[in-house]
Amino acid sequence: MTERADKTIELRVLRYNPEADEKPHHQSFTVPYTSDMSVLQGLQWIKDTVDGSLTYRWSCRMAICGSCGMMINAEPKLACHTLLRDLAPGPVTVEPLNHFPIERDLVVTVDDFVKKIESVTPWLIPKHPKPVSEGPYNQTPAQLAAYENFSACINCMLCYAACPQYGENPKFIGPAAMAILQRYDGDSRDGGSALRIDAVHGEDGVWGCTAVGACSDVCPKAVDPMHAVNQNKMNTALDYFLRFLKKRDAK
Amino acid sequence: MPHAPEKRSNAPVFWLLFGAGGTLSALFGVGLILVTGFLAPQGIGISADALSYENALAFTQNGLGKAVIWAVISLFFWHAAERFYLTLKDMHVFSDTGRRLLTYGVAAVVTVATAGLLLAIGFNQTM
Ligand code: SF4
Numbered sequence: 001m002t003e004r005a006d007k008t009i010e011l012r013v014l015r016y017n018p019e020a021d022e023k024p025h026h027q028s029f030t031v032p033y034t035s036d037m038s039v040l041q042g043l044q045w046i047k048d049t050v051d052g053s054l055t056y057r058w059s060c061r062m063a064i065c066g067s068c069g070m071m072i073n074a075e076p077k078l079a080c081h082t083l084l085r086d087l088a089p090g091p092v093t094v095e096p097l098n099h100f101p102i103e104r105d106l107v108v109t110v111d112d113f114v115k116k117i118e119s120v121t122p123w124l125i126p127k128h129p130k131p132v133s134e135g136p137y138n139q140t141p142a143q144l145a146a147y148e149n150f151s152a153c154i155n156c157m158l159c160y161a162a163c164p165q166y167g168e169n170p171k172f173i174g175p176a177a178m179a180i181l182q183r184y185d186g187d188s189r190d191g192g193s194a195l196r197i198d199a200v201h202g203e204d205g206v207w208g209c210t211a212v213g214a215c216s217d218v219c220p221k222a223v224d225p226m227h228a229v230n231q232n233k234m235n236t237a238l239d240y241f242l243r244f245l246k247k248r249d250a251k
Numbered sequence: 252m253p254h255a256p257e258k259r260s261n262a263p264v265f266w267l268l269f270g271a272g273g274t275l276s277a278l279f280g281v282g283l284i285l286v287t288g289f290l291a292p293q294g295i296g297i298s299a300d301a302l303s304y305e306n307a308l309a310f311t312q313n314g315l316g317k318a319v320i321w322a323v324i325s326l327f328f329w330h331a332a333e334r335f336y337l338t339l340k341d342m343h344v345f346s347d348t349g350r351r352l353l354t355y356g357v358a359a360v361v362t363v364a365t366a367g368l369l370l371a372i373g374f375n376q377t378m
Pocket residue numbers: 152153154155156157158159160175176179215218219220221222223224225
């Protein structure tokens with residue numbers, strides 16, 4: 001038997017329509033919910049039955065696509081991965097991700113984040129290019145483990161919303177970009193390290209981090225971006241002193 | 252291709268000193284306070300004259316002893332300096348040069364002064 005939605009919870013949702021509103025404001029909705037309903041489903045109920053103009057991003061509903069990040073009770077969370085029953089009795093504030101410009105309601109502009117990800121060369125640059133006829137690049141389990149959890153990043157930007165340093169200085173490269181950098185840098189097949197180090201060895205690169213660790217606390221995929229940052233502080237520091245000894249391949 | 256590389260930061264110098272001081276203080280800090288501050292003066296488990304003037308002087312006049320004292324004092328300061336530097340930066344206190352002088356500057360002065368004092372105490376040739 002399906003559970004009846006006989007409980008309700010108040011969602012205080014931040015609304016902002018840049019064409020009509022001078023500044024963002026909260027709007028309250030009383031949402032009926034069942035014990036299996038997520039905050040995302042609560043928003044969908046509002047959009048379907050109360051106000052079709054409510055704007056938010058979502059796609060997979062299963063913590064895979066990374067679209068539905070928002071501030072839920074002031075904490076960066078995936079709306080599809082946060083159950084209303086855990087927030088009862090409410091009210092629950094639902095706001096767009098911190099540190100990003102609001103496009104409309106709960107939708108933020110992602111351009112800066114995307115640019116940062118692009119800046120770390122997020123693809124494999126084969127150390128030894130070889131034709132398909134020579135077979136696959138094999139890896140040991142240890143070589144896989146060196147980067148595997150960093151490859152779990154879903155680009156949800158929760159870590160950027162949590163990072164006080166990114167909030168202070170939008171030029172800071174930020175947590176996920178470092179995790180993604182390390183996903184490729186830590187891969188035994190990759191040879192692009194020098195290129196990536198040069199992208200992050202500045203004050204706004206890896207050194208913009210002061211090891212607060214909020215990124216790793218809020219990450220829904222246990223990526224541990226802080227660990228990636230630390231690894232790259234060490235790599236950058238070694239590069240700082242050993243760069244004169246190293247032969248750089250011209251890329 | 253990625254954006255033009257940003258200017259290389261000199262943070263690695265301070266970060267490595269910070270890391271060295273942090274490791275040292277985590278391993279020996281509490282132990283040192285306990286031994287030199289409580290156990291030795293009270294003679295608990297260690298003879299009360301372990302830290303007598305003569306013993307302390309002999310330790311300081313030994314090359315290895317000097318190195319240990321120098322590392323402990325200066326690296327602890329570098330560790331603290333980095334923490335204070337970042338705290339002041341987060342709080343937007345002073346200009347960046349001011350912050351650096353106040354934190355790294357103090358650590359640098361302490362490092363040089365400690366080395367100077369240790370050298371001034373001299374070496375005991377009979378050791
Ligand atoms: S590191 Fe974690 S929190 Fe940051 S974008 Fe990737 S999955 Fe999201």
